[in-house]
Amino acid sequence: MPISDHVTAYLIVSALLFTIGAMGVLVRRNPLVMFMSIELMLNAVNLSFMAFAHFLNSVDGWMFVFLVLTVAAAEVVVGLAIIVSIFRSRHEIDVD
Amino acid sequence: MIFADISPFTYTPGATDWLRILPELILLGTGLLTLMADLVAAPGRKGWLALVGLAGVIGALVATVMLWAGGTYGDAFYGMVNDDRVALFASVVILFAVGVGLLFSPGYVERQGIVHAGEYYTLMILAALGMMLMSSASNLMMLFVGLEILSLALYILSAIVTTRRRSQEAGMKYFILSSFASAFLLYGMALTYGATGKTSLAGIRAFVTTHAFTMGSGFGPLLVVALGLMAVGFCFKVSAIPFQAWTPDVYVGAPTSVTAFMSVGTKVAAFVGLARVFLFALSPLRPTWEPVLWVVAVLTMIGGNLLAATQRDVKRMLAYSSVANAGYMMVAVATHTQASFQGLLIYLATYAAMNLGAFGVVLALERRDGQGTTLDDFAGLGRRNPALAALMALFMFALAGTPATAGFIGKWYVFYAAMRGAHVELAIIGLLASLVGVYYYLRVVWAIYFTEPATAPLLVTADESAPVHEPIASASATATGGVALAEPATATGIAMATRVLPAERAPVHLATWLGLALAGVLTLVLGIVPMLMVDWALAAAQTLVK
Amino acid sequence: MVATGYLFAAIFFLGGCAFVLGGLAFADTLNALLLKGRKRAASKFDTYESGEIPLGSAWVQYPLAFYIFALLFVAFDVDIVFILSWAVIFQQLGWFGFVEIVFFIAVLALGLVYAWRKGVIRWI
Secondary structure (H helix, E strand, C coil): CCCCCCHHHHHHHHHHHHHHHHHHHHHCCCHHHHHHHHHHHHHHHHHHHHHHHHHHHCCCHHHHHHHHHHHHHHHHHHHHHHHHHHHHHHHCCCCC | CCCCCCCCCCCCCCHHHHHHHHHHHHHHHHHHHHHHHHHCCCCCCCCHHHHHHHHHHHHHHHHHHHHHCCCCCEEEEHHHCCCCCHHHHHHHHHHEEEEEHHHHHHHHHHCCCCCCHHHHHHHHHHHHHHHHHCCCCCCCHHEEEHHHHHHHHHHHHHHHCCHHHHHHHHHHHHHHHHHHHHHHHHHHHHHHHHHHHCCHHHHHHHHHHHCCCCCCCCCCHHHHHHHHHHHHHHHHHCCCCCCCCHHHHHHHHCCHHHHHHHHHHHHHHHHHHHHHHHHHHHHHHHHHHHHHHHHHHHHHHHHHHHHCCCCCEHHHHHHHHHHCCCCCHHHHHHHHHHHHHHHHHHHHHHHHHHHHHHHHHHHHHHHCCCCCCCCHCCHHHHHHHHHHHHHHHHHHHHHHCCCCCCCHHHHHHHHHHHHCCCCHHHHHHHHHHHHHHHHHHHHHHHHHHCCCCCCCCCEEEEECCCCCCCCCCCCHHHHHHHEEEECCCHEEEEHHHCCCCHHHHHHCHHHHHHHHHHHHHHHHHHHHHHHHHHHHHHHHHHHHHC | HHHHHHHHHHHHHHHHHHHHHHHHHHHHHHHHHHHCCCCCCCCHHHCCCCCCCCCCCCCCCCCCCHHHHHHHHHHHHCCCHHHHHHHHHHHHHHHHHHHHHHHHHHHHHHHHHHHHHCCCCEEE
């Protein structure tokens, strides 16, 4: 059994953050806030990756976190660019 | 010191590693080249960038075929990518899709007045690169990176028509929902990693094979949750019901050339990724995930077909039809035998040919404002443009699954494998659902040949959005400007002559014809002499599903 | 066995939802109990501007160039993750690592060239 009990606390925090993020995406209607919620979800995943990497004593998790960080940044850029582009033509943003 | 207990490790890739990702390297080079070429291209004259991209795609195709013929496939880059036959088969389909997508583009980009034509071609190629990486991934990291490369490129491509509101909304919607799904998939990957301690698919498979799976085993609950999360993520990406909500709006809002490419390419990449994770890495946990995918397959087949049957707009109908087709492919995944995986690959290849073609005809008819794709617009097409009408009829018959077309071959192999693989009920549900499909596909054919266009005075308003950025000066752009009032006509013959359809006044671009012809020929060839492809698919299936 | 697994997953999921919703409900109740019934004065709803009287709306429009700069910054900033992790062990990686990182930076530079030629970097 590769997982020790200490990892549980991190996993619970990560799961809660992920759920809060998911609820945010589902409940809120402002794309910027939805977008922040998605970032929260990704970072919750990062937290569990780091917890696992530490407790499994394996470097894969950290590598994954690097990739997720970069991908999240790229997502920020693309998402905000789309929002800016919509804003340019409409002067209001709302997903409805 | 946190790194103290991890031994220093370096991996220096050799020539084999680079050779094995040669198709991807060629595509990457082409993508960067088109990006730089865009800087020197004169505004408004960017059609040649499509040629550059096409040359790269053909180069990558040649490299893929050489790798297949060479037969030296396997892991590369420390088990990050695996260019096995599955990856090469998927690569060929993806390259075909992006090639035809690029052929569709020049005429369409001009007609739609897409300002960022250079970026458009670059992003098409980079999206294809992401799809190929995803389908050749043998590590969860690579799977995720490939998925994100393709998704990020497609978000922008969906929103690239800056003068059309629907396109931008499609991009936004696709972006939010798809990143949401990515986060689920990623969380599933994290929990899989936590449960097994591995991110490589082979490592995960080895772990779940050697360790008995029970809920009390510490990693059991983690794996169950991980399976669920990953299933949600993948179902989103392949637009399976109940996660299909984004599909119609995005497919309709995005430029049609992008939709054609995206509907095929994303499915190939996501289904091969799904197969790699579920049929290969987590294959020993089959009893756990099989019921979930079974339900998804049934829901998607029935729901997709019923929703498609209610649509009047052909583009939207095709979007729902791609949902329904995801259901047939999901049958192949849920069956989980070597034959069913072979069926999945065959279905992907045949679906690529006919779906690209169908969207291509829609693209040829679409007007500047994104209108002109309803059933009424197809009425009487058989006389106005016989060649286009014949092609559309061919693709519709193929999608309906008529024998001697590609669609029949795909359905045959998937359903036959389902019957032999102890899933007779899936095959029966699939056959009944595709009967609904016959109705709405053939309704288009009916409209083309057996209905007449409306004879009432017809107000054709072009261009809902006055161009903010002055679009490329082209014959088609000027042809669509203004408001044209068609005269009332009594005789149907005159009605057809006077009906103002700017899409037809601007002739279909030569490259679009070429793309349509390619798709049409392939639809017929795969339907009449499919054995070569079937053998290739079998060779591919044997490497993944033992 | 399988059903138990889904049960666990469902319990976790519901627990997560309950935590979020319960938290919201709790905060709302707390708000209602402790903060209700105070006096509402117009000045309480003013924007706090360190004693100054606020002028105009807070929703002024910034030039879009700010956003585009910020986007460019984010795009290039995060790549330091890879450069840094290369720098930690660059001696072990040797020439191959050097070539790799040069290629990596070259691709980034291409992106910058692209942004420059497209006129994004020019300040308004």
